[in-house]
Amino acid sequence: MQVSGLVWTLTVAGIIGLVLFDFFFHVRRAHIPSLKEAGIWSGVYVGLAIVFGFGVLIFGGQDMGxxxxxxxxxxxxLSVDNLFVFLVLLGSFKVPRADQQKVLLFGIVFSLVARTGFIFLGxxxxxxxxxxxxxxxLILLITAGNLLKSEAERSAHNVIIRVARRYLRTSDTYDGDKLFTVQGGKRVMTPMLLVMVAIGGTDILFALDSIxxxxxxxxxxxxxxxxTAFSLLGLRQLYFLLDGLLDRLIFLSYGLAVVLAFIGVKLVLHALHENNVPFINGGDHVYVIEISTLMSLSFIVGVLIVTVIASLLSPKGRAQTYVAAARRHAAQFLDIETDPKYCDEIYHKLLDEEAHLKKLPEKYRARIREEQELTELLRRAHRVHDERVAAGTCYRP
Structure with missing residues (x-):
């Protein structure tokens, strides 16, 4: 499909316009998106991507579509899987819920710029x-193998953050959503800028797999x-929409491993078909089966559907969801959020999650009781809530 300079210009202008719209109408004013808001705008961006795809199908033909x-x-x-790491990063840096939108939008913009560079390089x-x-x-096959490993440790500490903490002046507390603040008469970075650096560095690593x-x-x-652009647009809204479900998708990485391995094999077969490497078949083409695009699309969609259904039906996934949500909300209630109204909302969510935990099968409840850190975190949350009630600092509707 030959694409004219005008079409490129209009496409890039449209994407920039969508990012600016997102910033000025949603992110500029710090707030916590409601489930309704996140759902509506996630649907809008998915709808735009699908409409654009039908445009490609009409003007470029079936293969291009x-x-x-x-x-x-x-x-x-892949971007949904990336949200797991964003969740860890935002929790690790204790970013207040109302300010998370700005961090995520920065990550999306940085990712668009970085991946555009990787695309033209590739x-x-x-x-x-x-x-x-x-x-x-080979890269995709190695990545697929790595995804099959245990994901218990999703580290938020990469080399960029270690360098920033060591050589740059950083504060330990936020100053609203400011990137810099004055502390002890000196201008220092806030954790807000630091987490943006972390998101940006992580995005570069993601691009090495996705491109x-x-x-x-x-x-x-x-x-x-x-x-790539349409997969990233709407990712901020999707984060708030799927926040409670991310931990439930326990088999997503396995599904993505299968998809990446499949594409890796497809690439190797294509390389053999176009071969000109001297030490492979004397530099001549190797006549092998090539996988069609329609077959690839069917396989990818099928694997992802099976992965999501298996995750949602899994008792282990349900238990993991409630445990992760309880741990996250307890940490938010204790150490992150300062708005009394939102703290009260978090506490009631925590009570609901504890009720769900008590209804789990005994083998899962036994494992939860063995998690001393979680048990102590929940006890501390209840104790602090009681203290706030006694002091009259809890939100009253």
Missing amino acids: AEYFAGWVTEKA AALINSFAWVFYLFG PAIFGLTQSVYLVFTA
């Missing part, structure tokens, strides 16, 4: 060196760019 949808679905699934490599398909395929994946489904730079 299938390539776009395969790339968009894959990138969207396209240049592919056009110059056919062997790059072997490299991309080879989408190039395994289409080599059209325009489709790679638009599928």
Whole structure:
């Protein structure tokens, strides 16, 4: 599909317009999005991505349409998995709920810029060196293997953060949503800027996996760019919509591992078909089966549907959801949030989650009782709530 400069200009302008709209109408004023707000705008952005895909289908043909949808679905699934790490980062830096939107929008903008650079770099490599398909395929196969490992430790401390903490002046407390503040007469970074650095650094690592994946489904730079952009737009709203369900998707990483391995194999087969590496078949093409785009799209969608259904039906997933939510809300109630009204809302959510925990099968309740840290965290939350009630500092509707 040949894309004119005008179409590129209009597309980029439209995406920038959507980001600016998101900032000025939703993020500029710090607030906690309601479930309704998050649901409506998540639906709007998904709808825009689908409408755009039908436009590609009409003007570019069936193959291009299938390539776009395969790339968009894959990138969207990978972005949902990325939300797990964002959840850890925001919790680790104790970002107040009302200010999380600004951090997430920064992450999205940074990711768009970084991935655009990776996209054009990847396209240049592919056009110059056919062997790059072997490299991309290997990257995806290694990534798939890593996703199968235990995810108990999702670290929020990467090298960028360690360097920032060591060499830059940083404060331990927030000053609203300001990036810098004055402390002891000196201008220092706030944790708000530090968490943005963390999100940006993490996004670069994500791009190293996602860009080879989408190039395994289409080599059209325009489709790679638009599928990636539409997968990121609306990610902020999706975070607040899926916040309570993220921990429930316990098999998502396994599903993504299968998808990435599948695309990795597809890339290797394509590399063999286009082979010009001297030590493989004497530099001649290897005639192998190539996987069609429609088959790829069907496989990816099928795996993700099975993964989500299996996660939602899993008793282990249900137990993990309540445990993670209880731990997160207790930490928010105790150490992060300062708005009495929202603290009261969090506490009642915590009570609901504890009620769900008590209804779990005995084997799961026994495991929860063995988690000393969680048990002590919940006891402390109840004790602090009682103290606030006694002091008259709790919110009264």
